[in-house]
Amino acid sequence: MQNPKSAFFSIESLFSHSHQNLCQSFCVDQSVLVLVPNPSDPHQLIRLNHVSFDFDCRINYGRIFCYDCRTVEAIQDRVLTNQVGAIQLLIGGCLRASKTDKLPLPGAPIELRIELDINNYLRRTSRIPSMSWARMMWTVASRADLVAFTGVYFSVLGGAYSSLGKTNSFFAHKAKTLALQQIRLAQWLKDPILECKCWLYYAEDLLQLGKFKRATEIIRRQTAYAEILNDGILLNMCQSVYAKKEMALLTRQVKTKKVNYM
Known part of the structure; x- marks a missing residue:
């Protein structure tokens, strides 16, 4: 079964028949080496x-420059999931970029270097397209920071x-009020799991x-939701609150009996 990630592009949809024949003439598993940038360096x-x-063999070199680290990650993912198809696409891209239908050294192995143009990448990432874009990003970042601080x-x-x-009981009422505010915040964020908690x-x-x-009804409803999601953390939280409810009921019954005996 073909991996869905490698099905977006194929050599048949991007290159001519001559390109296809040339790329497919290589034994990919033995004659093509792919090098990618080290994430830490x-x-x-x-x-x-x-x-x-072999140490003394002649090699065809191909260089592919990427201007974004996400492009390097995408190439790496394609090679790992569909090595033959991805390498053929890379070879075809090198041939198209060089405007030739043949390699300098026919029959020689190939070394493909995927390089990240760091200077241009850093320059483009530090460039602000417009002040309106900067204001919008500042608003989004500030709101996200405010929401995170409020939640904590x-x-x-x-x-x-x-x-x-x-x-x-005074502090219990305070805690109840804050829990309601947390529920409203979770609803505003449209986070049903956080709202359940x-x-x-x-x-x-x-x-x-x-x-x-009222507490029993809430526990019952949230337990049903956790069971639908099959979320282990939510189920454990529901069981914990249910155990607290049983303990509170037992404590209340014991206190009632003591008052009646007195």
Whole structure:
């Protein structure tokens, strides 16, 4: 079965029949070596396929310049998923760029170097197309940072209030209010998994306030959603809150019995 990633382009759709015959005349597994930039040091090239040449043999060299690291990653992915087709496309590209239908050394092995034009790449990435684009990107980045800070603030402060709410109902009400704000934030972000977690936090706060009926309904609904997603983390959170509910009910019954005996 053909890999969907390698099915976007084929040698038949990009090159002429003469190009196809020339590219297919090479034994790809033995005669073509592909070198790509090292991710930690783009000036250094590493082997992408396990091909070795004799020390004194003559070699055809091909160089492919990329202006974006994502292009290098795409070429690497194609070679790893469909080596024969990807290498034929690279050879055809080198021949088309050189405006010739033959190699300098017919029959000799080929060394393909995929190089990243670092200077032009850095220059283009640091260039601002327009001030309106810069303002838009600043707005997006600032909003993302604000949302991230707000989420952490609600989470930390809500956890502190929830812990204090075990002995003081005032802080339990505070924790409940923060949990509602977390739910609204998750709904604004359109993140259903985060919203499910926030509803469980809200259910814990309701348990501290003795509102077991409402908390039970929330736990039941969020457990059903977690089972649909088959999310292990959400299921564990639901089981934890359910266990807290059972413990709170048991504690309440024990306290009621003690008051009746007195």
